[in-house]
Structures are given as structure tokens and as C-alpha cells.
Amino acid sequence: MIIIPEAISFYIQKGIIMEKLNVAVIFGGCSPEYSVSLESAHAVITHTDRTRYNPVLIGISSAGNWYHFTGEAEKIRLDTWNTPDDCAPALVSPDRDAHGLLVQASAGMEKIFLDAAFPVLHGRNGEDGTVQGLFELAGIPLVGCGVLASALCMDKDRAHKLAQAAGVTIPSSTVLTKENSTEDASACADKLGYPLFVKPLRAGSSYGITKVTERDELPTAIKLAFEFDSHIILEEAISGFEVGCAVLGNDTLTVGEPDEIELADGFFNFTEKYTLRTSAIHIPARISPIKAAEIKETAQRIYKALGCQGFARVDMFLDENGRVVFNEVNTIPGFTAHSRYPSMMKAIGMSFEQVISNVIELAVSK
16 A cells, blocks of 8 residues: 655645755765665665655765765766765754855855755664754755654664564573773673574674674674674574565555575675575565564564654564564665665555655654
8 A cells, every 4th residue: 555645745735836855965974884875875865756856965975075966866876976066065054044055156155045955875874863963953854764763773773672572572682892801802702502603782783783693703703793883792593594674654554575685604794695696686575475474563563662754674584482582673774766765665665766755754753
């Protein structure tokens, strides 16, 4: 079933012609996932309904510089967007009267009013509540999760604890800092048992994650994880396979068809996520209708427990005993036309263009 937001439905029924909304699409970012953001943003821009929305493109360089980009969308995908001909320095004003983007033009500072902001940023400095806080402070409606949910979902340990409090099964884990000794880490790993995963506590796209099968591999895995965060998490390896659920909505939720990740070996790391060299994604997941319904219900429970809004992808495991175990929530998942989130929504009859329109309308109708 395709959901038409109430705001759109009202105008359709009344025969009212809506003015285009200026929607900021923010891409790039000071994050290891900069290149992933460019791919997602290009897809969002090229699949936005231009009869209803006017994308205002805001590019953030890998060094953290903000620009108003006016070039062709293809330059974003190719990472050739950041040139003087296509970019002007810009900033989002936190002043609620400004309610928009301030652009440094040759004739002085120009203002572009923004009806909504759509951060298409992955990982730290974009998906963790930092950028969300800027737009909430400015009073600009935000597409997707707000500050608190974004920050919580980025923190694997706190997200797990809140999900557990909501009655969801979670993996056993231990959080470590650089103050913990090698002996501390080894003792924690022995208690969890091998194999286990070593992960940065707050990172995305599987950066810095290692599957450790024996004690000798632990120091190298810990060193790698600390390159991405000051806190790391040691987590038990769950048997079975990973499943995901796309969730859309604020109060009333629409849930996509659950997917299943089939692995030939190892785990769903960065390379596999973006190339599928030895893995495959099945939509719908090859599970019973009863288990699919349980996964959908669990995804909604996690989504609500963490305060998610707009959209998010909830990732879980289905273990060899049939338990649904929480993994993580991606508040800004991969957003190309072939990414998991749009594909799960497509499986229930919602096109990528409709997904984008719906999440924008959810933001402006709050």
C-alpha cells in the first residue's frame, strides 16, 4: 500500500496548486563516508519530483567547508563538484528569522529561504545528530531523524540498551576505551567467546570492523577500531544471517518488505555493502510469513524506542534458533535507487520517487 501524506492528500482533494518547496539537500561531509554520501545525494537529487520540490544543493567538503552548489548533479557523483565556477561559500543561519541559507555572492550576502532540509550524509558529522542540531536550532523542518535519535542510533551500546529495555534481544557486548589494557580486552573477549566482532562504537558503513576468530587477532582489530573512534565495542558473533527492515513515518509507520543478506564468507563489510562481490541480497527475505511479521514488529518497536522520525533502516539478525536479535539502526541509510532501503519499499509498491516525496512531506507536516 502506498501512503500519501495527509498534507498532499488535502491539497489533491481541494484541487489546490502547491508552490514548490525549497528543500536543501546536504551532501559530502567531514567523514570517512564522504564518497558514499555523494552517491546517495546524486540519486536523491535526480529522483526528486521537480514539480513539487526545488532542491537547494549544499555541499560539504571533506575538510568541512560548506558551499552552495549550482552545477550539474553528475558532478556530485563524480566528485568534481567543488570548483569556483559551481560553488560559493555558504552557511546555514541559526537565526530563526533567516530560516535559510546565506550565500556569499559577488554582490554581497544572499539568502535562500529553506522549507526543509534533507541531510544525505553518512557517518559521523552528519548522521550523528550534529547537523540535525543546526537545522533544528534554525527552525528548518528536518527530513529524517532528529538530534536525539540520530545520536542514540550512532552509539551502538546505548542503542542496544534502549532496545533491550523495550523487550528486544541484543548481542552480549563490552565497551572499551584506550584506558583499558590489553589484558582487559583479552579477558572481555574470553568471556564473550570467539568468534566475536570488534567495532568502533560510533561509525558507519562497517568502517573499522573486524571479525576476530582467535585471541592472536584481537590486538590488530582493536587498533583498527580505535582509528575511527575513541570508544570501541566487543560484541558476540550471532549465528544465522542478517535481515533488514525499512521503516517510514512519524506516528503511523509504513514498513517495507524485510530483506536478507546472504554471505559466502566473512561478514557484510564495506566492500560487500557497495559491490556485492561474494554476497547477495534477497527481497523478500527467504523466511516464513510468520517470521517476517515478527521482524516487522520488532523493527517498529526499535524505531519507536529510539525516537526515530521520518525514516530509518533497522538491521537485525535471525539466528539459527529463530531468534530476532537487534544489530543497529541506520538513520540515513544508503539512498541510491538500488540501495536496500528503497528496494525494500519498492517491494511493497512504493517507488524511489515516492519515498523521497513522502519523507519530505513528513518533515514539513510536523
